[in-house]
Amino acid sequence: MFETFYEFKATPFTRGTPTDQLFFTPELEEVLERMKHVSRHRLFAVLTGDCGTGKTTILRKLRDTLNPQRYRMLYVSESRLTPTNFYQILLEQLGVRTIRSRAVAKQQLHEQLAVLKAVHDVSVVCVVDESHLLSFAMLEEIRFLLNTQFDSVSPIALILAGQPELWKRRLALEKCSAIRQRIDIQSVLNHYDRAYTGQYIQCQLAYAGATSELFTEKAVDRIYEYSSGIARMIDKVCTSVLIYGSQNRMRLIDDHAVAKVLEGEFA
Numbered sequence: 001m002f003e004t005f006y007e008f009k010a011t012p013f014t015r016g017t018p019t020d021q022l023f024f025t026p027e028l029e030e031v032l033e034r035m036k037h038v039s040r041h042r043l044f045a046v047l048t049g050d051c052g053t054g055k056t057t058i059l060r061k062l063r064d065t066l067n068p069q070r071y072r073m074l075y076v077s078e079s080r081l082t083p084t085n086f087y088q089i090l091l092e093q094l095g096v097r098t099i100r101s102r103a104v105a106k107q108q109l110h111e112q113l114a115v116l117k118a119v120h121d122v123s124v125v126c127v128v129d130e131s132h133l134l135s136f137a138m139l140e141e142i143r144f145l146l147n148t149q150f151d152s153v154s155p156i157a158l159i160l161a162g163q164p165e166l167w168k169r170r171l172a173l174e175k176c177s178a179i180r181q182r183i184d185i186q187s188v189l190n191h192y193d194r195a196y197t198g199q200y201i202q203c204q205l206a207y208a209g210a211t212s213e214l215f216t217e218k219a220v221d222r223i224y225e226y227s228s229g230i231a232r233m234i235d236k237v238c239t240s241v242l243i244y245g246s247q248n249r250m251r252l253i254d255d256h257a258v259a260k261v262l263e264g265e266f267a
Contacts, residue, residue, distance in 0.1 A: 006210065036066075043157060076127065084102040125157040194229070
């Protein structure tokens with residue numbers, strides 16, 4: 001579509017951008033280093049941010065950064081996660097046949113984690129996405145998973161990722177105080193400012209192979225104002241604007257073109 005008109009070698013502003021081509025602000029780099037630390041020391045972390053602010057970006061980069069000979073990353077994303085299917089999902093990803101009993105499945109998981117560490121020197125990093133949807137019972141089960149033996153190292157690195165309400169409306173509750181105290185690292189992702197929005201757009205276009213400037217500064221201003229610096233919204237607007245630009249044979253996209261697209265597709 002627009003890739004041919006603009007002579008792109010790859011499609012920008014998609015989730016398929018390789019992790020080594022992703023735009024990383026100093027804040028994202030810092031959060032990534034925190035998640036690496038969590039992985040190395042088998043800690044418990046909470047990562048929160050509004051939709052589209054880069055949680056998935058951080059987790060993808062973490063996955064591709066960890067040495068596969070030393071780490072196994074398990075990923076869970078279920079809107080109605082229960083303790084039983086939580087253990088079943090983890091075991092299935094470890095290649096272990098699951099059964100219905102929660103207690104037995106939990107024991108199987110601990111045995112598998114112990115074998116991986118003792119025999120193969122492999123640590124498991126578990127990411128639970130959309131964690132703001134977890135029930136209190138599920139949060140309690142996670143605490144029990146981490147506290148297997150008195151004053152011992154956790155058998156697993158655990159990262160809960162979700163929207164801000166995970167911290168503000170779930171973990172902040174008095175009944176979650178024991179879970180909250182167990183958290184080793186908390187990170188919050190913010191929106192891009194205007195400067196980072198422009199750099200993000202430039203990075204995506206460079207990945208696509210753009211050889212000249214495609215957006216005027218005023219166009220970027222309009223994109224930033226509408227998106228509030230949320231990467232996912234920037235992607236959507238820029239994609240629609242590039243389609244509009246290619247259809248109208250525009251080699252340079254200005255703020256009027258952006259306004260036209262916003263009024264027609266995002267009003």
